[in-house]
Amino acid sequence: MVRPNAALARRGDFLAVLADPDLLQLLLVACPDAVIVTTPENRIALYTGAAEAMFGFAPVEVMGRRIDVLFPDRVRRRALRAALARDGRVAAFELPAARKDAPPFPAAVSAARVTGRLGELLATVYYIRDHSAYREIEDALRRNNAQLTHLVARLDHLARHDSLTRLLNRAAAMDAARDILLAFPVGAARLGVVIFDLDRFKAVNDSYGHLAGDAVLQAFGETLRQLARHGDVIGRFGGEEFVAFLPGASLADAAAFAERIRQAVQARHVPIDETLAIAITVSAGVASIPESAENLEEAIRIADERLYAAKRAGRNRVVAADSEQRSAA
Incomplete structure (x- = not known):
């Protein structure tokens, strides 16, 4: 008072x-x-x-x-x-x-x-x-903060995603896979790992040009998105190589997913222009935690080796075991 x-x-x-x-x-x-x-x-x-x-x-x-x-x-x-x-x-x-x-x-x-x-x-x-x-001033700061927040989110998205296919890039996909594994109780981690590689992709670029190659990469990325489950991690590892990390999937589950992708790609023709559409195929190597490996890096290495086994066996196929050379249907 x-x-x-x-x-x-x-x-x-x-x-x-x-x-x-x-x-x-x-x-x-x-x-x-x-x-x-x-x-x-x-x-x-x-x-x-x-x-x-x-x-x-x-x-x-x-x-x-x-x-x-x-x-x-x-x-x-x-x-x-x-x-x-x-x-x-x-x-x-x-x-x-x-x-x-x-x-x-x-x-x-x-x-x-x-x-x-x-x-x-x-x-x-x-x-x-x-x-x-x-x-x-408060309103201006609020607007600027909103714009800054949007810009930061946009930059983070760009830093984590491949600009062509809009899939996660290699580093972001690996981080997401590690987060999935950390979410499992100790000793109970279960993760399917599939590495895909488009067959004879260099020939597509050489024959039809890099724009055609970009269209093929985009089409394959779309196929992965369409067939993946909610929670699956799909990324572009680089070039024509892609990866799928499948939480909770066994080796058989991951192989079945890879086979669905292979069949969908084989059935799809990618339009290049109004008069041309080209056919592509894909090979895949499959591994899983804990059936094939105890950690993520080892599972990726094994899946990569099985991918190259699929390539040596004639391409357009899925290999999910070291001795397996499953031929295309």
Whole structure:
């Protein structure tokens, strides 16, 4: 609570304070904010030039009227009064303020109740700042932060994905596979690993050009996405080589997935232009944890060796065991 000096308090009229020219000058000069003083009935008794500039109302339009005319939001106004009644003062209380012939503006209101010796309310003093500029800065920062967040997410996506096929790149696919393995209880990890390689891909580039090769890579990436389960990790390992990490899949499950991919690729012709579509095939090597290997790196090595066994056996086939050379249907 703010209390006037004893002599003024005994007069029982806080408005007498305002009649003291020295005190009033000190009050108004020292404070750069709009200053408003209200009576116990919430009627405006002092309305400074700064307040007139801020609100746009001439003194004759507001003097003697309830301060509600300057703060039209009833809910926030009641909250302000409740805080004043409870604590005797508030600081930087945000609420909408009226501006003559203009939309409301955000105001920060600091206020204190002035009481006499017996606790009776003599007046309430309000110091008001126009927070429009602050709000504009906050809004601009919020927009910039949203744009920055979007940009960071976009950059992260670009860093983790192959730009041509939109699949995970090698590093991101490996990270995702490690995360999958870490999620299993100790000793219970189960992961199928398939490495694919498009057959005679160099011949496609040499015969039809690199744009045709890009179309083939994109078509194969789309086939992988279409046939993969939710939760499977599909990535481009580099060049014409791709990988699939299949959580919970056994060696037989992973081999069956690879075979479905092989058949889908064999049945698909990739359009190059309006008159040309080319046929492609794919070979695959399959391994699994724990059936083939105990860790991810070893499983990838074994799958890669089986891929090259498929290539040596004539391509367009899936090899899922060291002695296996499963021919295409």
